[in-house]
Every structure is written in structure tokens, then in C-alpha cells.
Amino acid sequence: MKKRTVLSMEQALSLTYATLRFVHLGWRVIKLEATPGRPGDLPGDPNRYIGSVIADDDRRSYFIAPNVGKEAVSLNLKSEEGREAVKRIIRELDVDVFCCNTLPGRYEQLGIDYDTLKSVKPDIIWAGISAMGPEYPNTPGYDPAIQAMAGYMEVTGEEDGPPTLSGIPMIDLKAGDEVFAGVCLALAERAESGQGTRIDVSMLQAASSWLITTLPLLDMDCGPEEITRWGNAHRKFIPTNVYPAKDGFVYVAIGNDVQWQRLTAIPKFAAVARESRNTNAGRYEDRDAIYKEIGAASALYSVAELMHDFAEAKIPHAPINDVPQVRDLAALNTRLTKTRMPDGQEIRMQPMAVDLDDAAKAYSFPPKYNEHTHKILQEAGYSQEECAGMKEGGIIP
DSSP: OOOOEEEEEOOTTHHHHHHHHHHHTTOEEEEEEEOOSSTTOOOSOGGGGSSSEEEETTEEHHHHGGGTTOEEEEEOTTSHHHHHHHHHHHHHTTOOEEEEOSOGGGTTTTTOSHHHHHHHOTTOEEEEEESSOTTSTTOOOOHHHHHHHTTTTTTSSOTTSOOOOOSSOHHHHHHHHHHHHHHHHHHHHHHHHOOOEEEEEEHHHHHHTTGGGTGGGGGTTOOGGGGSOOTTSOSSSTTOEEEEETTEEEEEOOOSHHHHHHHHHSGGGGGGOOGGGSSHHHHHHTHHHHHHHHHHHHTTSOHHHHHHHHHHTTOOEEEOOOHHHHHTOTTTTTTEEEEEOTTSOEEEEEEOSSOOTTOOSEEOOOOOTTTTHHHHHHHTTOOHHHHHHHHHTTSOO
16 A cells, blocks of 8 residues: 555544544654644644643643654744745645645635645645534534534433433544545545545534434434434334343343344243233333333343343343453454553553554654654755744744
8 A cells, every 4th residue: 555645734633533544554644733823822732731641741641542653743824934834845745635624714814725735736635624514614613512413412311311422522533534534535536537636524414424313214204202312222122221230231232023032031031021022113112111121130130140141042232341341352452552652651542443454553652742843844845044944933833
């Protein structure tokens, strides 16, 4: 696979996650960060300053995992000289992909819009993430706000409880995956046509594409209970749910009538069987009673006992793992990616989404703000004297 170069004006999570996936491919990713706009402003990606201090004040816990394996450059794009430096980096470093997740209303004033960069490199692939696409140029995009807007919070949580936010920033990550997929497709098309591509990812649209089990039901005369919160229960497959044990909880998935027969064949749950419950439609009508009866039975036994019985009966099930237990799963613990702090301490991170042949599993620690600015500018042909002048003029820190 040919190694590519990505210049990404990124901050927060959605785009930093997308470009992390390019790091996993072995590509060069240069993180372009802004210089402070006002005295006292913290420089660069705001996520540098979120969470516990890990290495130093601008590399805190929330910043680490999405930014490993990258280089960092800082330019003042409010200046003509800074905007020209971006063009020169793209040209001289033969940048394949430019990404950004700033407000669309700022693209042209910062000189990072597709038409401007295409004039520098006609085959460049340009990708931007925004809240609702370029038609809404001044709307900021934040995962929790889009979860609320896209209906995710309405369908998450207990039936009689408030709308609830997901524990994972799903929409940030979904938008990042769409950039990754779009860039890979654009590269394939460029190999045939020689043309670049503009990719606009709307967080709202990307999130709404996942409403496949709810949004179409609006035109199917389905009841409102089918498109609202159900807690841990499945809206369609009864009695899929989380059930209590003496020492924890177990998730049980009943996806068809055969699995229901297997469940009620277990002596612990035999009393739940009824002829009227032999079909999913019948169980749907009697779901509240079924949940209570199964829960009352399961609460008499340990998680280990229940897991043994469900495994023997070939019923899909799982313990409710905490994050340390997930990290230690045999199916994952050899696939974790890693980095090392400046003091040598190893940090284990999430696995890649998909195994890649010959892919590295260890990555350099995230760069400090402005760490590679002089190096990259000199690679683009700037002399040390020119860099010194840019620093004096406020173009670089």
C-alpha cells in the first residue's frame, strides 16, 4: 500500500479519530493547529487540556489516544503569510489529503476551502466535518448536541426515565469513520480518473443514517412505543434484556422462537413457559410479565451459573463487563495498540477497528503543541532565517 500524506486542521475528537485511522495505515499525518487568537488563550487543540495531566500540561489524558503517531505544526492562518505556508506545505510535501473540522463559514477566510487548495494541487482530496454540512456554515458540531438533535437521546434510557446520552461519543466516531471511508473511496477513484474530490460530512446526516430501525417506522403506522426508550430491552425481540444475578447482571438475547424454547427448557426458567408465549408476537404482548418472571428467577443464581446454563443451551448472552475486563478479554488483549510516554511508561490503547497485515501496533507519543513546525517548514523549503522571521511576525509561535 502506498503511504500517503495527510494535512489535517483538526481539533476535538471527530476528525482526530479519522486521521488516527490513517496513522494505522502507516500514513504520515500532520496535525495543523491554530496559534492563540488572544493573549491568555490556550494554544492549539482544546482537547490537549482535557483530563488528567499525563506527560505535561498540553498532553492530558483525553488527548493521548486519538493523536498518537502524528506530527504537529502551528500557523496563523489569519495572516496571508500563514495561508501561503499551508499552500507551500501541500505542494512541497505532496499532500494527498487535506482535512478540517472548523466551521464551514471560516473555510474561505482561512484559505483552506476546496477551491483554493485545489488550485495548488488539482488532485487533492479535501474532507471536512461539520455539524450539518456547509449549508449551515456557522453551526458548531458537538457530539452530545447532535445526539440530542438526531433522536439518539430520545431512544436511549429507561422507558420511564429521562432522555439519556450514550456513554460513548458515537457521533464523533461515526463522522470520523465517514471521513476515513470517503477518503479511501476518493483515492480509488483518483487512481482511475486522476481527479481530486471534495467530501463534506454532516454529523447530523451521518448520525441519522443509523436510524434504520426507527425512522422508517414513521410511515409504517407503527405505535409510538416502537420508536422511544426501552431501557435495556430490545424493541422487537422479546425477552432480550439485562437480567439480575446474585452477584451482578447478565445480558440475554432471544432472537427467535427456537432460542425461547431453549431458554424455557432450562429448569431455572421452566416456569416462564406458556403456550401463548411460543411466538415473538405473543411474547411482545406479555413482555412486562416475562421480564419480571425471568428476572425473579435469574436473581437466585450467580453470574457464573447463569452463563454456564446459557452456554450449554446455545443462547446468546454476555456478562456486563467494565472497561478493565474488556481490555483483558482474550479476543482483544493481543490486539491492543500501544504508545510510550516520554519517561518510557507503556500505555495500552484501543485496538484498530480491523486487523491490517503488517500494520504497526506501537505509535509515537502525541506531539507537543508546535513540536514540528520548524522541521516541516524547512522540509517545505523555508530557510532557518525565514522561519525566524515568521516567528518574529507572529506567523508561527
